Structure formats: C-alpha cells, structure tokens
Amino acid sequence: MSDDAPESDRVPGAPHPRHAEAAVGHDHAIADFLAAAGAQRLHHAWLITGPRGVGKATLAWAMTRWLLSGGAPGDLRLPPGDPVARRVAALSEPRLHLVRRGFDQKTGRLKAEIGVDDIRALLGFFHMSAAEGGRRVAIVDAADQMNGAAANALLKVLEEPPEGGLILLIAHQPARLLPTIRSRCRELRLSPLAPEDMTAVLAGLGVTEDAEALSALSGGSVGEALRLAGQEGLKVYRQIIELFETLPRFDRMKARALAEAAGARATADGDPFDLRVTLLDLFLTRLARAGLLGAPVPEAAPGEAALMARLCPDTDAARVWAGAQADLSARARSGRAVNLDPAALVMDMLTQLAGLGPAHAKA
Known part of the structure; x- marks a missing residue:
C-alpha cells in the first residue's frame, strides 16, 4: 500500500489508532489482559469486541506494543521514545503483522473484504518468523470483514496456534464470525466510553469545540464523533x-x-x-x-x-x-x-x- 492510500482501519480525518499513546476508558479489559499475562495464562487469540469506534483498535495496538516490548507489569503504557513503539507506529516492527482490507490499485478503492490471500500472508509471517523465536503478534482489523475462505483459513491458524504467536482479532459484529472462531478466542468486550473519557480522548485528538455535544450524539464512540465532526x-x-x-x-x-x-x-x-x-x-x-x-x-x-x-x-x-x-x-x-x-x-x-x-x- 502506498503512503497516500487510504487505510481501511482508520477513521477519515483522524490519526491511525497505532499512534494513540494509550487506551482510555477500558480499565476492566486492560486489567483482565494484564492479569492473564501476569499469571502466565496468556491465551493465543484475543477477540476484542464492542460498538464501532469505542477504541477496540487503540486497545489492540497498546497491547501489541506492550507485548513486543516485554511489557512492565501493571500498565500498558510504554516510556516516551520506546524503540518498539516507534517501530510499531511506523509499521516497521518485524515481529508484527497487520491484516486489514487492502487497497485495490486497479479500482482506486479499498477492497470490500479481507480475502484468503491476506490470511495466507499471516500464515507465512508466523512460519517465517518461527525460527527467530520470541513473541510475535498479528492484528486482524476487522475480523468480521473476512470472506468465507479467509475465515476458514484463519480457523486453521487458531486450531494449531504458532508457538510464541498471539493473534488480536477486532470485531464490530462478532456474531458474523464463525462460532468455531469465537470459541477459540478469549473475548475482551468493550463498552461505549463515558462522557468524561470521550471528552478526554477528543481533546487529545484536537477536538475541543462542541466535545460535549459530539459525545452525546455519538453514543460513546470516538470514531463516530470524529466522523460527525469531519x-x-x-x-x-x-x-x-x-x-x-x-x-x-x-x-x-x-x-x-x-x-x-x-x-x-x-x-x-x-x-x-x-x-x-x-x-x-x-x-x-x-x-x-x-x-x-x-x-x-x-x-x-x-x-x-x-x-x-x-x-x-x-x-x-x-x-x-x-x-x-x-x-x-x-x-x-x-x-x-x-x-x-x-x-x-x-x-x-x-x-x-x-x-x-x-x-x-x-x-
């Protein structure tokens, strides 16, 4: 994808979630994840669900940075200038693989779905990086945009999880996923943001005027608030x-x-x-x-x-x-x-x- 091509996992007019410093307003989900990691019970696949725009991708990227940096216990935040955070933001971290709807150069539009070739590339990532050892993370955003062949290919990955590999699946409509995919994931269910959290996130994105009205109208979804503002x-x-x-x-x-x-x-x-x-x-x-x-x-x-x-x-x-x-x-x-x-x-x-x-x- 060229540098100026649209990104399917970014709200137009807003920065990509990988650039957010922290996930705001989802303390319970963060605590569940950190507790599992601290107890050495980190599941190989996590399904992050909730309404569109509430911060699912922001949380997934925060989890990714924490995992690949070796993560200090108790907090997903990394120190300023952390090299892993810089590489993740630049999409140059070799231990990270992102699956999302691609850009079709022929039509000049984003593809309508995630295809089987996208999931095969994920398989290749895990196989090629296995020899290097260590933690590897893949983000699928959004998993409910996979077509049938892609979903079946992903199911095979989940049935035989790669050693050291962890997959973060983001889903706006988890009911559209195969039940067998959902059953092989641990779910983190996010709720709409509280008004004070919405105001804080919008302020961090430079939206200070009419933040209260945007919060009221968007139902706790930062993505929807940004769309309305734009x-x-x-x-x-x-x-x-x-x-x-x-x-x-x-x-x-x-x-x-x-x-x-x-x-x-x-x-x-x-x-x-x-x-x-x-x-x-x-x-x-x-x-x-x-x-x-x-x-x-x-x-x-x-x-x-x-x-x-x-x-x-x-x-x-x-x-x-x-x-x-x-x-x-x-x-x-x-x-x-x-x-x-x-x-x-x-x-x-x-x-x-x-x-x-x-x-x-x-x-």
Whole structure:
C-alpha cells in the first residue's frame, strides 16, 4: 500500500489508532489482559469486541506494543521514545503483522473484504518468523470483514496456534464470525466510553469545540464523533432540530434545504445522504427515549430538550416515534440501494415525520 492510500482501519480525518499513546476508558479489559499475562495464562487469540469506534483498535495496538516490548507489569503504557513503539507506529516492527482490507490499485478503492490471500500472508509471517523465536503478534482489523475462505483459513491458524504467536482479532459484529472462531478466542468486550473519557480522548485528538455535544450524539464512540465532526454533523443535526421546532406548521423551505443537501456526491470523507439518514435515526431514537426517560442531558443541539419534551411527552408517543424510526430509515436506505433520488427520499421521510408530530405533541 502506498503512503497516500487510504487505510481501511482508520477513521477519515483522524490519526491511525497505532499512534494513540494509550487506551482510555477500558480499565476492566486492560486489567483482565494484564492479569492473564501476569499469571502466565496468556491465551493465543484475543477477540476484542464492542460498538464501532469505542477504541477496540487503540486497545489492540497498546497491547501489541506492550507485548513486543516485554511489557512492565501493571500498565500498558510504554516510556516516551520506546524503540518498539516507534517501530510499531511506523509499521516497521518485524515481529508484527497487520491484516486489514487492502487497497485495490486497479479500482482506486479499498477492497470490500479481507480475502484468503491476506490470511495466507499471516500464515507465512508466523512460519517465517518461527525460527527467530520470541513473541510475535498479528492484528486482524476487522475480523468480521473476512470472506468465507479467509475465515476458514484463519480457523486453521487458531486450531494449531504458532508457538510464541498471539493473534488480536477486532470485531464490530462478532456474531458474523464463525462460532468455531469465537470459541477459540478469549473475548475482551468493550463498552461505549463515558462522557468524561470521550471528552478526554477528543481533546487529545484536537477536538475541543462542541466535545460535549459530539459525545452525546455519538453514543460513546470516538470514531463516530470524529466522523460527525469531519462532516459538520452537529450543524446538520441543529438543522433537524430547527426544522422540527417549526411543527405543527412545518417549514418546507427548511425541509427542502436539508433534503437537497442529501443529494450531494459522496466523497472520501463521507456520504451526505447517509449522514442525514443517520442523524435522523439518532434524532428519532433520542426523541423516543425522551418519552420514557425524559429529555436528553446533555443536549446535542440548542433547544433539543424542550423540543423533545413537547413532541414526545409520554410512552404512547415514544412507541410511535420508535416505530417511525425503524420503518422510515430502513425504507430510505432500501430506496437508495436501488438508486432512487436521495433528496426525494429524505424529503419523503421528513414529510411523513412531520405528519406524526402534531398528533403527539404536548399542547
């Protein structure tokens, strides 16, 4: 892969997880790993699971650096300037092998999946490095992106683990993995980050403005927060709030502007249609939850709490909004999959939602 080619395991606009100094907010998982290492019960394969963007890859790279450096007990952090950390960051550490979706030079795009040749290269890495002895580590990011042949090839590696070898599998959707792969791994399950951890991580990445709102809207996922920040997601979400504040009148000019922006061409930074449907999903989810638990704190946009208290005052309204979320977003994405006009799809979605508002709003 050339230096300027996109990396499938990196959020656009953010540094690669291998450059993060530490994994934040996952103390229980770190403690479990370090306890196993300290007791000389280090499993040969670890499956790191959890929602997308919560720091699974960051933890895997921290574990890798610690393992290859000989790791001091009790802490995954390495001293500043550690030579292993420098080599890992540069992808020049010979005892490390990374498996991820590659870049197709012919199409100019990332490949859709991890193929069997990628796993065969992993086999070659373990065989060639076996004679040198010592610890060797492989990271597969993400394991649930393997095709069937690749999954079967990896299973053979797990069934006959190489001596001194350790495999870290990252999975956003572990249910997509073969049960036999999951059964041969020790799982570290990560949860969404707490708001204070999110703020700390975002600050470390240079995102200080609107960090609280990004944290609220991203559900504890740093990756999602960075995606929203890079695509002006908070600005779009505020437009959604401002539109629904006009109910029951429903400002069609605001709705049309929001819908027409969804028809812009997708770029390497993201898809405007997908962003708007995702944010409408989030709006409806937070709206339905307001009828059950009260208005959200903190707000993701000015006026959000008051709007949700008005549109979803009780559990009956919550059921209606939840049903709309499940139905309309699925229909919008299905329509986009068959190349229907994205602006028309979003406008239809907004119009139907506007029809629900007056019937369930608090007088």
